[in-house]
Amino acid sequence: MGDPIPILGGTGALGAGLATRWAQAGAAVVLGSRSAERGEEAATKIRATVPGAEVTGMSNEDAAAAGEVVFLTVPFRNQSENLNNLRGALKPGQILVDCTVPLAAAISGKATRSIGVWQGSAAQQAQEMVPDGVTVISALHTVSAPNLAGDDPLDEDIPVCGDRKADKKRVAALIEEIDGLRAVNAGALEMARIVETLTPMLISINIRYKTHAGIKVTGLPDQDHWS
Amino acid sequence: MGDPIPILGGTGALGAGLATRWAQAGAAVVLGSRSAERGEEAATKIRATVPGAEVTGMSNEDAAAAGEVVFLTVPFRNQSENLNNLRGALKPGQILVDCTVPLAAAISGKATRSIGVWQGSAAQQAQEMVPDGVTVISALHTVSAPNLAGDDPLDEDIPVCGDRKADKKRVAALIEEIDGLRAVNAGALEMARIVETLTPMLISINIRYKTHAGIKVTGLPDQDHWS
Numbered sequence: 001m002g003d004p005i006p007i008l009g010g011t012g013a014l015g016a017g018l019a020t021r022w023a024q025a026g027a028a029v030v031l032g033s034r035s036a037e038r039g040e041e042a043a044t045k046i047r048a049t050v051p052g053a054e055v056t057g058m059s060n061e062d063a064a065a066a067g068e069v070v071f072l073t074v075p076f077r078n079q080s081e082n083l084n085n086l087r088g089a090l091k092p093g094q095i096l097v098d099c100t101v102p103l104a105a106a107i108s109g110k111a112t113r114s115i116g117v118w119q120g121s122a123a124q125q126a127q128e129m130v131p132d133g134v135t136v137i138s139a140l141h142t143v144s145a146p147n148l149a150g151d152d153p154l155d156e157d158i159p160v161c162g163d164r165k166a167d168k169k170r171v172a173a174l175i176e177e178i179d180g181l182r183a184v185n186a187g188a189l190e191m192a193r194i195v196e197t198l199t200p201m202l203i204s205i206n207i208r209y210k211t212h213a214g215i216k217v218t219g220l221p222d223q224d225h226w227s
Numbered sequence: 228m229g230d231p232i233p234i235l236g237g238t239g240a241l242g243a244g245l246a247t248r249w250a251q252a253g254a255a256v257v258l259g260s261r262s263a264e265r266g267e268e269a270a271t272k273i274r275a276t277v278p279g280a281e282v283t284g285m286s287n288e289d290a291a292a293a294g295e296v297v298f299l300t301v302p303f304r305n306q307s308e309n310l311n312n313l314r315g316a317l318k319p320g321q322i323l324v325d326c327t328v329p330l331a332a333a334i335s336g337k338a339t340r341s342i343g344v345w346q347g348s349a350a351q352q353a354q355e356m357v358p359d360g361v362t363v364i365s366a367l368h369t370v371s372a373p374n375l376a377g378d379d380p381l382d383e384d385i386p387v388c389g390d391r392k393a394d395k396k397r398v399a400a401l402i403e404e405i406d407g408l409r410a411v412n413a414g415a416l417e418m419a420r421i422v423e424t425l426t427p428m429l430i431s432i433n434i435r436y437k438t439h440a441g442i443k444v445t446g447l448p449d450q451d452h453w454s
Contacts, residue, residue, distance in 0.1 A: 184432060188431075209447050217442060219374070219436075
């Protein structure tokens with residue numbers, strides 16, 4: 001067993017869905033929430049559904065210190081506030097995986113539209129706000145929370161953006177612990193400007209097809225993408 | 228046989244690739260170019276490679292009048308100029324399928340970056356510029372020209388954006404004449420802002436994997452999407 005996987009905002013739909021799949025894969029997970037109590041409540045639910053799940057709950061700040069690669073799954077509306085609160089908790093050498101999506105829904109607009117972020121993307125805003133030495137990777141925008149929470153097998157790709165391949169590879173290894181997810185190197189962190197907009201595109205498709213769509217990238221070589 | 232399919236900018240890589248695949252499917256194609264001679268040269272090449280191909284070449288303006296659903300496959304750098312030249316050629320009731328992508332390469336930037344278009348997307352710029360009564364549909368940004376030109380079977384999805392489902396359905400029917408392509412309703416024309424950026428994302432992936440990537444949407448129902 002490696003480090004537990006901290007999921008900040010782990011009581012939300014995406015965070016809880018990821019926690020459930022990782023628990024099913026045998027990975028230890030720490031769910032962070034604004035209050036340690038709510039985090040522990042969410043962890044209790046997952047332990048009740050996944051036999052043997054190593055999932056505990058605590059405050060976001062405590063969770064952030066529990067593992068090297070930290071996933072941030074809060075709504076975009078709360079991203080800045082959370083990053084401010086994490087200034088004392090994140091340490092140099094850690095990786096913060098930003099999963100937030102700047103949907104217009106954050107400002108009472110449509111979920112099929114995105115809003116412009118000054119830094120270019122939510123992930124780039126996160127990179128500006130984390131302490132020096134913390135690296136932001138952008139991932140997990142396209143897998144739907146209902147699919148993660150459900151029992152059906154997954155078969156989707158996860159575009160991963162970041163400035164160093166070695167960091168993306170570490171995140172990819174965690175993502176690929178979840179059965180049916182393949183991490184795809186989508187380029188530098190600035191590509192999050194595009195990847196973050198896949199979510200409103202898929203929401204638009206979901207409305208039309210009454211489904212929970214995801215994406216796959218065709219034409220990739222069969223061998224390990226990250227070697 | 229229905230109308231021939233006009234492809235404006237049909238001497239470029241995307242246009243010629245589409246023409247080849249449609250010719251293989253038995254569809255009649257008209258290749259438009261700035262000069263009728265260059266259009267005919269490109270058509271001659273396709274007739275040489277696809278036995279029985281019904282492909283002819285002419286000027287863009289003449290080609291635009293040859294069919295109801297017209298594909299515009301010019302580089303974004305030339306899109307406005309082409310649309311200006313087509314003002315007298317396109318007629319109310321026609322559909323213009325805009326396939327252009329506002330890559331930063333159009334202004335000597337990187338092909339992994341897009342540029343902001345005042346109207347929101349290249350397709351919305353096209354909608355502003357076409358004569359009244361002409362409807363713009365946005366499609367065919369993610370299938371690579373080398374894949375279209377090659378002999379390997381295709382297996383990709385094509386997001387289609389437009390404001391009326393009936394128009395998208397007509398375009399989808401033409402796209403799906405090409406074996407291995409499935410048209411996916413990605414929403415209103417404004418969604419082209421997102422779909423047009425899939426190209427630089429795929430170019431970024433292509434650089435890393437030395438491939439010609441495309442996309443598929445997971446989770447769609449099996450039945451006919453357009454009924």
